[in-house]
Amino acid sequence: xxxxxxxxxxxxxxxxxxxxxxxxxxxxxxxxxxxxxxxxxxxxxxxxxxxxxxxxxxxxxxxxxxxxxxxxxxxxxxxxxxxxxxxxxxxxxx
Amino acid sequence: xxxxxxxxxxxxxxxxxxxxxxxxxxxxxxxxxxxxxxxxxxxxxxxxxxxxxxxxxxxxxxxxxxxxxxxxxxxxxxxxxxxxxxxxxxxxxxxxxxxxxxxxxxxxxxxxxxxxxxxxxxxxxxxxxxxxxxxxxxxxxxxxxxxxxxxxxxxxxxxxxxxxxxxxxxxxxxxxxxxxxxxxxxxxxxxxxxxxxxxxxxxxxxxxxxxxxxxxxxxxxxxxxxxxxxxxxxxxxxxxxxxxxxxxxxxxxxxxxxxxxxxxxxxxxxxxxxxxxxxxxxxxxxxxxxxxxxxxxxxxxxxxxxxxxxxxxxxxxxxxxxxxxxxxxxxxxxxxxxxxxxxxxxxxxxxxxxxxxxxxxxxxxxxxxxxxxxxxxxxxxxxxxxxxxxxxxx
Numbered sequence: 026x027x028x029x030x031x032x033x034x035x036x037x038x039x040x041x042x043x044x045x046x047x048x049x050x051x052x053x054x055x056x057x058x059x060x061x062x063x064x065x066x067x068x069x070x071x072x073x074x075x076x077x078x079x080x081x082x083x084x085x086x087x088x089x090x091x092x093x094x095x096x097x098x099x100x101x102x103x104x105x106x107x108x109x110x111x112x113x114x115x116x117x118x119x
Numbered sequence: 120x121x122x123x124x125x126x127x128x129x130x131x132x133x134x135x136x137x138x139x140x141x142x143x144x145x146x147x148x149x150x151x152x153x154x155x156x157x158x159x160x161x162x163x164x165x166x167x168x169x170x171x172x173x174x175x176x177x178x179x180x181x182x183x184x185x186x187x188x189x190x191x192x193x194x195x196x197x198x199x200x201x202x203x204x205x206x207x208x209x210x211x212x213x214x215x216x217x218x219x220x221x222x223x224x225x226x227x228x229x230x231x232x233x234x235x236x237x238x239x240x241x242x243x244x245x246x247x248x249x250x251x252x253x254x255x256x257x258x259x260x261x262x263x264x265x266x267x268x269x270x271x272x273x274x275x276x277x278x279x280x281x282x283x284x285x286x287x288x289x290x291x292x293x294x295x296x297x298x299x300x301x302x303x304x305x306x307x308x309x310x311x312x313x314x315x316x317x318x319x320x321x322x323x324x325x326x327x328x329x330x331x332x333x334x335x336x337x338x339x340x341x342x343x344x345x346x347x348x349x350x351x352x353x354x355x356x357x358x359x360x361x362x363x364x365x366x367x368x369x370x371x372x373x374x375x376x377x378x379x380x381x382x383x384x385x386x387x388x389x390x391x392x393x394x395x396x397x398x399x400x401x402x403x404x405x406x407x408x409x410x411x412x413x414x415x416x417x418x419x420x421x422x423x424x425x426x427x428x429x430x431x432x433x434x435x436x437x438x439x440x441x442x443x444x445x446x447x448x449x450x451x452x453x454x455x456x457x458x459x460x461x462x463x464x465x466x467x468x469x470x471x472x473x474x475x476x477x478x479x480x481x482x483x484x485x486x487x488x489x490x491x492x493x494x495x496x497x498x499x500x501x502x503x504x505x506x507x508x509x510x511x512x513x
Contacts, residue, residue: 075420
């Protein structure tokens with residue numbers, strides 16, 4: 026099966042800039058996996074709920090108490106650029 | 120050894136049940152104030168701000184973190200992973216490993232040791248940097264099941280810093296019982312052995328004979344849904360990875376590209392320079408299923424439910440499921456494409472889809488490349504039974 030995939034659009038959604046080689050590779054790999062999906066589609070899942078986690082979980086709560094937080098300087102030390110206690114980034118609006 | 124290992128020598132001198140035990144961890148396991156780059160340029164220069172719960176608990180019980188291995192990007196697969204080599208040098212007692220596709224089982228086979236992947240949700244993942252939150256667990260590789268049990272006793276259990284932990288009773292690892300473990304029957308899903316070549320099948324069946332001689336009934340069981348695991352893992356995995364990697368925007372940490380006149384360009388260029396091709400493929404496909412073909416993602420999530428139900432039915436007939444681990448034609452250490460990785464881990468990834476515990480057994484005297492290894496998978500929360508039973512065989 027051949028699927029029309031808009032590579033440019035999907036790479037935008039993925040926030041990835043791809044070179045020509047990657048575009049070719051990724052679309053052929055995606056077509057490959059789409060072939061496998063036919064196998065899943067053969068299975069009737071009409072009355073089956075989708076699972077996010079296979080085992081059961083409930084929310085974990087802890088007491089709402091003020092605790093020491095991570096030191097700001099330490100956090101900023103990991104940033105590629107920071108200034109006066111803030112993360113520094115290029116302008117956001119043109 | 121420096122090219123496979125970063126020594127840490129961070130001794131806390133705590134006395135406890137794990138005193139003297141040395142572990143090699145992976146660089147995606149956070150230790151406060153130490154580099155934690157998770158094998159990715161997207162975390163280049165990142166210093167952990169907190170210590171992972173498993174590391175904390177291990178150290179509090181007296182364990183020593185001997186060093187950190189080299190890993191694939193975000194520990195997904197085993198390309199360039201050095202854990203098995205480090206274990207083979209015998210300078211550490213055990214290794215901690217991220218298990219997303221069955222990496223612990225594969226590494227254990229290579230090192231001829233035991234590889235244990237606990238039930239999903241019984242060990243905290245706080246401070247462990249991963250890729251597929253609903254499938255990855257923390258794993259242990261060691262020479263004996265005793266070491267694994269001793270570590271599990273200390274590290275498993277609820278953690279209010281991890282919101283994805285089990286509601287269920289957390290297994291009690293002090294209850295190891297070599298007699299009344301409740302495992303007497305094992306099933307080999309039909310189709311597993313067909314994936315092996317003739318020589319591999321022969322070695323696998325010999326290994327199975329060893330288990331039979333330990334007084335367990337082994338039978339082949341039909342499991343037609345087996346082939347669906349790979350596709351389900353793939354689709355759910357890439358969508359979760361795409362979501363999990365959204366945070367790598369080069370604002371707060373990691374590599375930032377030099378060119379980029381505005382925020383958006385900075386984000387896109389940094390990701391282009393940071394992620395390797397394998398991860399880009401995966402994230403690309405994840406975005407596709409998340410936004411363009413959500414129907415297939417939902418289908419995969421439904422089939423996941425179906426597979427969990429089918430497997431639960433198998434566990435009504437047998438106590439454990441036995442399978443090979445690997446095939447010689449796929450070398451997990453060098454596989455770089457997404458298809459090759461999924462083929463290489465095809466035999467082990469069902470446990471990640473299902474959250475089931477697994478134990479990979481060392482098959483002594485048969486460490487050749489043709490040895491497909493042997494793994495037992497138990498139903499969720501049967502961790503203690505698995506380890507009890509394993510201590511009685513081989």
